[in-house]
Amino acid sequence: MTEKKLLMGNESIALGAIEAGVQVVTGYPGTPSTEALETIIRYADRCGIYTEWSSNEKVALETAVGAAYSGARVLVTMKQVGLNVASDPLMSLTYIGVTGALVLLVADDPGPHSSQTEQDTRAFGHFANIPVLDPANPQEAYELTKLAFELSHEFEIPVILRTTTRVSHSCGDVELAIAEPAPVEASCEGFTKDRRWTIFPRLTAERHPWLEDMQVQLSERFSGLPYNSLSGNGKIGIIASGVSALYVKEAVKGFEELFTLFRVGTVYPFPEKAALSFLKGIEKLIVVEELDPYLEEQVLQLTGRAHLPVDIYGKKNGFFPVSGEYNVDLVIDGINKVLADLGEPSHLSHASPAVLREELPPLPVRAPTLCAGCMHRTVFYAFKQAAKQLKNGSQVETIFSGDIGCYTLGNAFPLNMVDTCLCMGAGMSIAAGLSRTNPEVKQVAFVGDSTFFHSGIPAVVNAVYNGADVTLAVLDNRTTAMTGHQPHPGIGVTALGSASKAIDIANVVRSCGVEFVRTVETGSLENCVEAAKEAMEFKGPSAIVFKGKCVGITKSGTRLTIDPEICTGCGFCVKQLGCPAIFLPAGEDKPLIQDSCSGCGLCAQICPSGAIREDGVKE
Amino acid sequence: MKYDILIAGVGGQGVVLASRMFALAAMKAGFRVSTAETIGMSQREGSVSSHIRIGDEISGSLIPTGHADLIIGLEPAETIRNLPFLKKGGKILVNSHAIPPASKPPGSPEYVPEALLAFLEAHVPGILCLDFTQLAEEAGTYRAANVAMLGAAAGTDMLPFSKEIILAVLETEIPEKHRAVNRAVFEGAIKKIKLSSGHPDQEQKVKSNV
Ligand code: SF4
Ligand code: SF4
Numbered sequence: 001m002t003e004k005k006l007l008m009g010n011e012s013i014a015l016g017a018i019e020a021g022v023q024v025v026t027g028y029p030g031t032p033s034t035e036a037l038e039t040i041i042r043y044a045d046r047c048g049i050y051t052e053w054s055s056n057e058k059v060a061l062e063t064a065v066g067a068a069y070s071g072a073r074v075l076v077t078m079k080q081v082g083l084n085v086a087s088d089p090l091m092s093l094t095y096i097g098v099t100g101a102l103v104l105l106v107a108d109d110p111g112p113h114s115s116q117t118e119q120d121t122r123a124f125g126h127f128a129n130i131p132v133l134d135p136a137n138p139q140e141a142y143e144l145t146k147l148a149f150e151l152s153h154e155f156e157i158p159v160i161l162r163t164t165t166r167v168s169h170s171c172g173d174v175e176l177a178i179a180e181p182a183p184v185e186a187s188c189e190g191f192t193k194d195r196r197w198t199i200f201p202r203l204t205a206e207r208h209p210w211l212e213d214m215q216v217q218l219s220e221r222f223s224g225l226p227y228n229s230l231s232g233n234g235k236i237g238i239i240a241s242g243v244s245a246l247y248v249k250e251a252v253k254g255f256e257e258l259f260t261l262f263r264v265g266t267v268y269p270f271p272e273k274a275a276l277s278f279l280k281g282i283e284k285l286i287v288v289e290e291l292d293p294y295l296e297e298q299v300l301q302l303t304g305r306a307h308l309p310v311d312i313y314g315k316k317n318g319f320f321p322v323s324g325e326y327n328v329d330l331v332i333d334g335i336n337k338v339l340a341d342l343g344e345p346s347h348l349s350h351a352s353p354a355v356l357r358e359e360l361p362p363l364p365v366r367a368p369t370l371c372a373g374c375m376h377r378t379v380f381y382a383f384k385q386a387a388k389q390l391k392n393g394s395q396v397e398t399i400f401s402g403d404i405g406c407y408t409l410g411n412a413f414p415l416n417m418v419d420t421c422l423c424m425g426a427g428m429s430i431a432a433g434l435s436r437t438n439p440e441v442k443q444v445a446f447v448g449d450s451t452f453f454h455s456g457i458p459a460v461v462n463a464v465y466n467g468a469d470v471t472l473a474v475l476d477n478r479t480t481a482m483t484g485h486q487p488h489p490g491i492g493v494t495a496l497g498s499a500s501k502a503i504d505i506a507n508v509v510r511s512c513g514v515e516f517v518r519t520v521e522t523g524s525l526e527n528c529v530e531a532a533k534e535a536m537e538f539k540g541p542s543a544i545v546f547k548g549k550c551v552g553i554t555k556s557g558t559r560l561t562i563d564p565e566i567c568t569g570c571g572f573c574v575k576q577l578g579c580p581a582i583f584l585p586a587g588e589d590k591p592l593i594q595d596s597c598s599g600c601g602l603c604a605q606i607c608p609s610g611a612i613r614e615d616g617v618k619e
Numbered sequence: 620m621k622y623d624i625l626i627a628g629v630g631g632q633g634v635v636l637a638s639r640m641f642a643l644a645a646m647k648a649g650f651r652v653s654t655a656e657t658i659g660m661s662q663r664e665g666s667v668s669s670h671i672r673i674g675d676e677i678s679g680s681l682i683p684t685g686h687a688d689l690i691i692g693l694e695p696a697e698t699i700r701n702l703p704f705l706k707k708g709g710k711i712l713v714n715s716h717a718i719p720p721a722s723k724p725p726g727s728p729e730y731v732p733e734a735l736l737a738f739l740e741a742h743v744p745g746i747l748c749l750d751f752t753q754l755a756e757e758a759g760t761y762r763a764a765n766v767a768m769l770g771a772a773a774g775t776d777m778l779p780f781s782k783e784i785i786l787a788v789l790e791t792e793i794p795e796k797h798r799a800v801n802r803a804v805f806e807g808a809i810k811k812i813k814l815s816s817g818h819p820d821q822e823q824k825v826k827s828n829v
Contacts (some may be wrong), residue, residue: 004646006639006642006643006646006652113657136679137653137677137679137680138653139677166655166679166680166681169655169656170653170654170655170680171638171639171642171652171653171654171655171680172651172652172653172654172677172680173646173651173652173653243679243680246677246678246679247679249678250678250679250683327679327681327683328679328681328683329683329684332683350683350684350685351683351684351685351686351706352685352706352707353684353685353702353703353704353705353706353707354685354702354705354706354707354708354709354742354743355702355703355705355742355743356703357684357703359742360699360700360702360703361699361734361735361738362728363696363699363700363728363735364696364719364720364723364727364728364729364730365720365723365724365726365727365728366629366664366665366666366720367720367722367724367727368665369664369721369722371664372721412724413722413724413725414722574722578721578722579721579722580664580720580721580722581721582721583719583721583722584723585719586719586729586730586731594721596631596664596721
């Protein structure tokens with residue numbers, strides 16, 4: 001019996017995987033991929049699935065590979081930048097292949113809404129010789145997940161299910177084949193020793209022709225699949241994949257007789273046969289795709305090879321933007337540009353809004369900011385003070401290197417405490433690099449607890465071994481906050497919530513050879529400033545583990561109030577901290593503290609006149 | 620049939636929950652549906668909007684400019700931020716309860732809610748504007764302003780499904796312990812909207828009470 005449910009793309013991927021008999025699921029949280037693994041965690045016990053949040057994507061993939069070598073069906077989840085971390089084992093895995101089945105969910109983030117890059121995983125599939133499926137909505141995400149497992153099992157290769165934010169984070173009515181996930185029945189045969197599992201130059205040489213031949217076979221197979229479909233029979237061809245195909249459908253509404261749309265759901269290897277039969281008879285082709293000109297390059301080389309007289313309009317000749325997220329309006333503009341170029345009289349029309357964007361009054365900026373009561377604010381502020389004192393005392397400047405997590409927001413006004421930020425785990429290594437070229441400057445690196453375990457440790461080892469003079473501040477808020485509070489090895493709880501051995505960050509840092517290691521609670525600003533100063537004055541690598549709790553997982557304390565009698569209206573609290581709970585009403589000079597105050601007490605510690613107090617106002 | 624709804628607000632106001640209610644109600648009424656949430660980097664205090672597309676066929680989840688049939692604004696500035704999505708003749712339901720941004724980065728304009736509400740009233744004829752936060756508070760909790768606005772939308776018959784359908788969804792989606800209060804808020808809003816607009820079908824401006 002089928003059943004319709006309202007599902008987020010990530011949830012439908014999870015249900016598709018469970019239906020496909022997934023037995024092991026690993027991943028590292030990363031927006032917009034996170035909910036896929038979280039959904040599987042909800043069913044893990046009932047369905048007998050092993051799930052874990054691994055310490056990084058490389059480890060997640062390698063763990064999954066071990067299970068797949070034993071014949072299990074496995075899923076690994078990550079975002080596009082996570083794929084870079086996992087790429088080392090992945091590039092070798094393609095040569096070796098798997099038994100069972102191995103599917104990677106990789107969520108791209110055109111826009112980008114919350115990422116360091118706009119990289120396109122379709123191109124990565126091409127680079128790595130891994131088939132890539134590209135669903136357009138939650139329904140297709142569910143179906144293509146099942147297909148991915150089938151293909152992986154049949155061809156013994158890893159398969160990438162590539163989504164984008166508008167697929168992963170969109171909700172839709174999804175028709176499920178099975179109403180409620182049932183216990184997974186498949187059992188795996190276990191690991192059989194075989195030379196095929198040990199990569200070696202000779203094996204690589206043997207397997208490479210197989211791998212290349214596989215691309216040809218897959219391209220053949222894909223050409224016959226219904227996920228590559230034609231609609232319309234107009235003289236102008238359009239090719240699109242993923243959610244862009246839906247934008248095209250909506251953009252050409254009412255003009256369908258002018259266009260023939262070829263939607264590609266299996267993007268790599270490119271379904272050449274199906275594409276060729278579409279391209280025959282088409283003289284003008286529009287390519288609509290977010291990010292890389294991936295489809296465009298495929299059709300360019302295909303039409304060249306087949307000597308087809310097709311004019312191709314896409315990113316390469318400037319008809320469509322080469323970066324950023326697409327939408328219907330942008331697709332209409334691009335198609336209209338092509339139509340104008342063709343001398344086509346009919347142009348697609350935009351809807352006319354009630355109010356034009358240009359007519360809007362100036363609106364207040366809602367800049368991303370650390371939460372009210374966030375412990376990171378205390379630490380950043382403490383280092384700011386310590387650095388100021390250092391500068392005043394001995395004219396020494398400080399450079400602050402950040403990392404990836406909520407605390408990247410330490411770059412925001414008024415803290416301005418992130419001078420560099422590159423990728424997960426890079427804060428400490430960049431600071432070490434900076435120390436070589438700026439010997440007169442103090443280096444401080446911030447790292448979150450989850451990021452520390454993800455890829456921070458090797459950087460600490462390296463800094464110690466090579467004697468870099470860097471102070472590491474570990475912002476231990478007891479969770480992976482930015483992606484929705486997943487546990488990590490420092491927490492002592494597994495993905496399923498059972499107790500496990502917590503790994504103590506201070507001990508790890510110590511065992512890496514750092515001689516100055518302190519642990520400080522973030523409740524007292526003074527202690528934090530003291531510790532920061534001492535660590536910065538220490539010659540050689542030093543570290544402080546700042547312990548506090550993410551306000552997202554703790555009950556708020558007592559809300560603070562500002563006594564208007566005592567407050568002098570100096571504005572120090574507003575201007576220094578950027579706590580969203582303190583606000584200055586328009587036209588007033590004395591600030592107020594709002595409901596969202598979590599009672600961290602930081603503002604009370606900096607108010608020069610002692611006007612901020614705990615007044616026992618409880619939520 | 621096609622009906623596009625955009626809900627706009629600030630993190631923590633329940634934009635996502637409200638859009639889930641609409642999507643479930645649309646499914647119950649037999650339509651296809653897709654939603655998209657646009658959430659910025661910040662966990663709290665940031666702008667949040669949710670697009671809900673209801674109809675007979677599947678489209679991308681983002682509403683194109685000038686297509687929304689209804690904007691539900693949980694906050695005045697966020698309503699205006701999303702105004703270009705509203706089609707000519709589209710409807711607006713706005714909560715007059717303003718949430719000024721806490722920190723004021725250099726260059727950020729002053730937030731004067733009265734001016735923004737006046738702008739809305741001048742540019743979109745027949746907006747429905749009330750302090751839904753206060754209304755929700757009177758019925759039990761200020762946190763249920765989103766549910767009050769669902770009720771108001773249902774009460775003015777602007778949606779492609781009945782208020783009974785939304786109420787049924789509310790019953791299944793809201794945890795047991797908050798159900799009674801949310802039902803009260805929902806029904807309170809329906810009554811208040813009917814009272815203030817005289818006739819349920821006739822759109823009439825309700826004086827804002829910022
Ligand atoms: S105590 Fe002060 S700094 Fe802390 S959350 Fe409340 S207002 Fe913000
Ligand atoms: S720092 Fe103290 S005195 Fe100055 S504005 Fe804030 S509450 Fe008033």
